[in-house]
Amino acid sequence: MMTRLAVLLSLFAMVGLLVATGCSPDTEGERAAGQECTDDVDCAEGLVCSERVCRSVDDNGVDAGDVGDDTDDGPDDDAGVNDDEDVVDNNDEPGIECDPGDTRCDSDTVVERCVSGDDGPYWTLSNCPDDHVCDNGQCVDESDPNGYCCPDGCGEGEICHNCQCEDYDPDQCGFQDQPCSNEGQIANDYVCTDIGGDDLRCIGLCEPAADDPDNTCPDSNTICQFEDSTDPNGYCMTSCSIGDGCADDWMTCIYNASSIDDGLCQPQTGTAQPGDPCDSEDPFGCEGTALCIGGFCQDTCRPFGQDDTDCDDGYCLALNADVGICADDSSLNDDDCSAQFTTCGEDATICVDETPQNPQDVDLSCRDACRTELGDEDCDGDESCEVADPDNPTLGICQPD
Secondary structure, eight states: HHHHHHHHHHGGGTTTTOOOOOOOOOTOOOTTSSSSSSSSSOOOEEEEEEHHHHHHHHEESSSSGGSSSOOOOSSSTTTTOOOOSEEEOOOOOTTTTOOOEEEEEETTTEEEEEOOOTTTTTTEEEOTTTTTETTTTEEEOEEEEOOOOTTTOOOOEEEETEEEEEEEEETOOSSTBOSSSSSTOOEEEEEOOTTTTTSSSEEEOOOOTTTSGGGSSTTTTTTOOOOOOTTTTTTEEEEOTTOOOOOTTTTTEEEEETSSSSSSEEOOOOOOOOTTTTOTTTTBBSSTTTTEEEEEEEEEEEOOOOSOSOOOEEEESSSSSSSSEEOOOOOOTBBBBSSOOOBOSTEEEEEEETTTTTTOOOOEEEEEEEEEGTTTTTTOTTTEESSSOOOTTTEEEEEEE
């Protein structure tokens, strides 16, 4: 039944080998103080890469301790400045050009904002409020688990783990995402591996057959990922927030509903953009939140339970219970639609041919996708959730009783 739909859904079986990381931006030249780096060019203006961490340098700009005098020599046009921040004028360098509204970090705790003046735009300095740090040009709460961790960076032989600097031994795994030196070594429920990248990292191992596989991960911020519940081991992936990125350049944050946040870190093996052709045998060959599905990079999304769709265009077409791809909306009136494998006005819907065995008699209809583990909960009262693809048993299609 619905053989063509089964072909589409089975494509997601390629996306089985996933790994975990931490969270920090992976855009060149935009990493804030305390975030991982490999070279000075990785770090934001005014920061240098020292001991694999972006750090501020006192003689490269104004230090946070020098700007707390509560003075403001500039005009009153300081729109966007937090009332809890101390603002000072930084218009002592002639020839500075900026666009009003732009922000950047001057140091760990100081934001620079571009404001308009009588002689043109100029930069002003603002101290972040107490318990806040500057991250990507914004003051964020350093205690926020989705915010900014280890703002001062960690020393040599230390790693930022659960927002605290911890000592680690590269010869033996002890923390998720920790650098390691003995490839293939298993210790403390972690394996030292280079899945998807060049650097060896400690990745948690988990038990797919357990009643709660996630609970078998050694780190609480990770999710157990596997292809089949009969697999002897799965990999623990670190939760991430879409847009924040992951700890290494070769990782990317992909939408996933099972995550503690809204995404999970996965390998990134290519740079193709959404809509570009890609190698169908390499699901991770796309940038950003996209996966290579059916030979093209397609944006990922969460198909079930979202108040607002994750898709900028169209809606989320489910690939399994946790992940989907953004697809066009071809819904017409009632339950009709105009193009197979598109969506129908909301997430977790699909336009299918009710007569797949007879190509001469096409009957396109909108159907709801459903999570089989919830029985018929995702379906209307007169419908039941039926598995469309035996190789993808977590996902079904709502069918009339």
